[in-house]
Amino acid sequence: MLRCKPVYKEPEQNEEAILFAFPVTKNLSTCMEVECLKIQTTLIFSHFPFSLSEIHEHNFSPSGKLPCLLVDGKVYAGRDIIIQAAQRGLDIDSFLSPTQKSSMNAFKSQVESKIGFCLDLELWYDSHFNSITLLQRGISYPWPLNLIIPRLERNQKIKEMMASRPIYGQAQICLDGLSLLLGDQQPTTLDAVVFAYIHIILSLLSKSSTDSKLRKFVLQHDNLVQYSRRLWQNWYARVDSVASSLQS
Amino acid sequence: MTDFAGLIIDSQAKSIRINQIKVEGLVHTKHEFIQAITEPLIEANTLGDVIIGTRNVATQLRGLGIFKEVSITLDANPNTEPDCVDVVYTVVERPRIDARTGADFGYNEGSMNMSLLFRNAFGKAETIMATSSYGVDTTTSLQAPKDESVSSTGMQGASAHQLTFTKPLFTSSDQMLEANLFKNDRNHTALMSYQEAVQGFTASIKNTISANSLYEVAYNAIWRENHSLSPNASLTIRKDAGHSLKSSISHSFSIDTRDDTVFPTVGRYLRVFQELAGFGGNVSFLKNELNSLYVQNFNNFISISGSMRCGVLFPLSFEGSNSGVRVNDRFQLGGPNSLRGFSQSGVGPRESKDSIGGDLYYGVGLSALFPLPVLPSNLFRGHTFVNGGSLVRMDKSNIVESTTNLFANPSVAAGVGLVARFTNFRLELNYCVPLRATTTDLPKHGFQFGIGMHFM
Numbered sequence: 001m002l003r004c005k006p007v008y009k010e011p012e013q014n015e016e017a018i019l020f021a022f023p024v025t026k027n028l029s030t031c032m033e034v035e036c037l038k039i040q041t042t043l044i045f046s047h048f049p050f051s052l053s054e055i056h057e058h059n060f061s062p063s064g065k066l067p068c069l070l071v072d073g074k075v076y077a078g079r080d081i082i083i084q085a086a087q088r089g090l091d092i093d094s095f096l097s098p099t100q101k102s103s104m105n106a107f108k109s110q111v112e113s114k115i116g117f118c119l120d121l122e123l124w125y126d127s128h129f130n131s132i133t134l135l136q137r138g139i140s141y142p143w144p145l146n147l148i149i150p151r152l153e154r155n156q157k158i159k160e161m162m163a164s165r166p167i168y169g170q171a172q173i174c175l176d177g178l179s180l181l182l183g184d185q186q187p188t189t190l191d192a193v194v195f196a197y198i199h200i201i202l203s204l205l206s207k208s209s210t211d212s213k214l215r216k217f218v219l220q221h222d223n224l225v226q227y228s229r230r231l232w233q234n235w236y237a238r239v240d241s242v243a244s245s246l247q248s
Numbered sequence: 249m250t251d252f253a254g255l256i257i258d259s260q261a262k263s264i265r266i267n268q269i270k271v272e273g274l275v276h277t278k279h280e281f282i283q284a285i286t287e288p289l290i291e292a293n294t295l296g297d298v299i300i301g302t303r304n305v306a307t308q309l310r311g312l313g314i315f316k317e318v319s320i321t322l323d324a325n326p327n328t329e330p331d332c333v334d335v336v337y338t339v340v341e342r343p344r345i346d347a348r349t350g351a352d353f354g355y356n357e358g359s360m361n362m363s364l365l366f367r368n369a370f371g372k373a374e375t376i377m378a379t380s381s382y383g384v385d386t387t388t389s390l391q392a393p394k395d396e397s398v399s400s401t402g403m404q405g406a407s408a409h410q411l412t413f414t415k416p417l418f419t420s421s422d423q424m425l426e427a428n429l430f431k432n433d434r435n436h437t438a439l440m441s442y443q444e445a446v447q448g449f450t451a452s453i454k455n456t457i458s459a460n461s462l463y464e465v466a467y468n469a470i471w472r473e474n475h476s477l478s479p480n481a482s483l484t485i486r487k488d489a490g491h492s493l494k495s496s497i498s499h500s501f502s503i504d505t506r507d508d509t510v511f512p513t514v515g516r517y518l519r520v521f522q523e524l525a526g527f528g529g530n531v532s533f534l535k536n537e538l539n540s541l542y543v544q545n546f547n548n549f550i551s552i553s554g555s556m557r558c559g560v561l562f563p564l565s566f567e568g569s570n571s572g573v574r575v576n577d578r579f580q581l582g583g584p585n586s587l588r589g590f591s592q593s594g595v596g597p598r599e600s601k602d603s604i605g606g607d608l609y610y611g612v613g614l615s616a617l618f619p620l621p622v623l624p625s626n627l628f629r630g631h632t633f634v635n636g637g638s639l640v641r642m643d644k645s646n647i648v649e650s651t652t653n654l655f656a657n658p659s660v661a662a663g664v665g666l667v668a669r670f671t672n673f674r675l676e677l678n679y680c681v682p683l684r685a686t687t688t689d690l691p692k693h694g695f696q697f698g699i700g701m702h703f704m
Contacts, residue, residue: 001681004657006688007640008597008606011483057490059475075486142493142530145471149491 013073016051017088019043019081021067023054025136025204030236032136032204034116036067038196039081043069044235045092045187048085056140082189093188104190107181110174111190115197117161118171118214124157128208172217179221184230191231198228260296267325267332273339277314278371285309285419289335298322302335309339311421312373316340344368359383374415382407408432422456439593440575441481441602442489445473461503469529470494472576482599488574496525506543509701510669511617511629512553513545525564525577532564533573539702550618555704557586557637558610563644578605581639582659582690584698587611588635589661589680594690596639608654611637613704617667631667631676635704636660636684660684661691675699 021036031037043050050069061068063077069084070076076084093101123133129150137153138146178194198218202225205212218224269286271279286305292298302320309318317340322333346365361381369376410430417423431447448470455463474489481489499522506515519539526532536559543553563573580603581587582594593603613635619625636658642650665678676698682691 001691001693002684004684004686006598006686007638007653007657008604008688010599055487059473059477059489060486062477062479062481064476070483141491142528145491145493 014051014070016049017069017071018053019050019067019069020053020055020060023056023140026139028203028207030199030203032200033066034119034196034200035065037200038193039067039069041195041235042082042092042189042192043085045189045192046085046090048088048090092186092192095186096188104188107178108190108193110177111193111197114170114174115201115214118168119197119201120157120161122205122212122214124154125161127210128205128212129154131208131210132204168213168217171214175217175221175224179224182223182227187231187235195228195231198224199232202228260294260299262295263293263331264295264298265329265332266290266292266298267328267334269335269337271337271339273341275341276344276368276371277339277341277373281372281419282309286335286337298333298335306337308420309337312416313375313421314342314368314373316342342367372415373421374413377412377414378410379412380407380409417453424454425451426454427451437476437478439580439603441478441485442474442575443476444576445475447471448494460505462501464498464500466498468494468496468498468523470496472574474574474576480600482602482604484599484604485575485602488576492531492572492574492576493529494525494531494577495527495529496523497527498523506541509672510674511551511626511667512541512543513551515543517541531572531574531577533577534562534564535577536560550616552614552616555613555615556611557704559608561607561642563607573607575605578607579609579639580605581609581611581637584676584678584696585700585703587637587659587661587704588613588633588676588678588696588698589663589682589692590659590685591690591692594692595637595659595685596689597641598688606639607642608650609637609639610654611635611704615704620666627669629667630664631678632662632664633678633704634660634662637704657686658684659686659689659691663696670699673699673701674703676703 019040021040022031022033024030025032031040040052055066058064058066060066061077062075065077067081068075068077069081071084071088093104096104122128133154134147134150137150140146141149182191182194201212201215201218205215266289269289271282271286274282285308289298289301289305292301302322306318306320309315317338319338321336321338323336325332325334328334344367346367347363349360349362351360359381361379363377363379366376368374408430409432410428412429413427415425417425428450429448430450432445434444434446436442436444448468450466450468450470452464452466457463471491471493473491474485477486477489500519502517502519504515504517506512506517517540519537521535521537521539523533523535525535537557538559539555539557541553541555543551545551559579561573561578579596580593581596582590582603583592587595593605596606596609597604613633615631615633615635617629617631620628620630638654638658640650640654659682661680661682663678663680665676668675668677676696678696678698679694680692680696682693685691
């Protein structure tokens, strides 16, 4: 059999790592999806060199959830991204003692479960769904998928939330604790996690036509607001007046 | 008998008038619907016109598919004028409800299917049909692709649900209106590292121009979701992951003058298909396909057929639209029904193990069918073939280079085998020898089995 050259040449692999995440939300300077912003912030804190590629579909990721990282021809998702970043860049938690790490992990878990739940509740269940989430998630789809797909995601999200029902009070306790803990020292993965939530709560929920209980809780802690603003100014080069005004 | 036939022929011009047309045996069918079919008969004024007219009406009634029997009686009524007759159609309606179930089992695979047909639903020859099929780890599609294109791909584990409504556009079954609601799940992981959920709606008008030519115009609104990607899926497949909506208008025209669709000895087949997508939705393209075959018999022994297929897909960009062609829309080439001697979708652009499809393709084939000793020739034939083709991506900025690339490196295979008739399907078992292939093709040296209605 005669073998001849292929009719198609595979695109060359990019040497630089690419983080695939949801697009930057219109007028808000960053992506407003917690997982995406959390991982992006961690990579920035880690001084991990990467470029950002905007993707609309969770299905893109091997885990079925964005974000994911393409590095050396392989696509990583979830915790594997942080592991890759730690292996290739700087482990930003390395300076912490085992006790501090344990305490940090406990706080991270609190933030994820308590504040995360409340943010999901407001974005997916409350009236903010129609004014924010529906528009944000539907923007990349044509009619009528822009109305159907966010609602399907909403049903799924509510099912997940029904499985665990923490309440606002727990989020408030968590925020109180955080306001005492956070300081000016070198950022850790905890800072990445906290920043992702606080930034989105302050920025995204300010766009809603109705008051956000969760945002009100955060605004009660002035040091949390200052903390989020400081991280934004120090680590996000694209800081501009729009973002500053949104955080104020 | 000859004298009787002669008498009829001699009397064709005899003046005769139809007094009344009666249709007996209607239960669910609306009288006004049947009346619209029989009405033109009243115009007949000779015996010849009456005989031909009554036959044509009977053919039209049978074509509706709602009558089990249609018989005609020409009755001279003693109460009317001597040159008047009554035409009486006696019909027996077919059962309105027809339900079927079936199951197939094989080695590590199985499927079950159910169908429910509601015939003559509103009394005007409408049919409503619901079909449902579930497949478990099957290796072939459970539902033949609608456009018979080369884009049919083998799949593992598939299910299909469909609700179809058809009705004659006017009074004849030659012009039919069809509406379809469907939902399919397809597993392409063996070839393209993703699974696909497809649901949508199509509405079409089918016009039978003559006994062997069909014209069809359709509107399609199809929601596709590429999901459950394999961990090693290529970047191109990943970029096409997720939801897409195709809103398109398609048109097809076919002529089939072959004397037999399974073992043709003489005739030709031509089908052209165009689809324009971009009326809403987030994919926009213009797709054109041509499928042709010419067959000629020599010495009443061997039938030689030459076939050619080609297709081109132009991605279109409308202002304000999120334009893009997905892997779902691209052509695939290779496999027993398109290019023998290659694996399913085994020809053309490939990234790692994924066949990512192409925008421009052609395939040509030369095939000979001949009777075999001992085996009955109406059921089995010997077969030898040579076929070749190519599939490429199109670079819109350099169409000349894309076309050159298409013809520069064809993939070619030849072989010999046995062909069998199975109802309207053709089964082929061939020993294939790939002669030429690109380094990324998947040639299949050895035995290859195929089943279908259209082969290269």
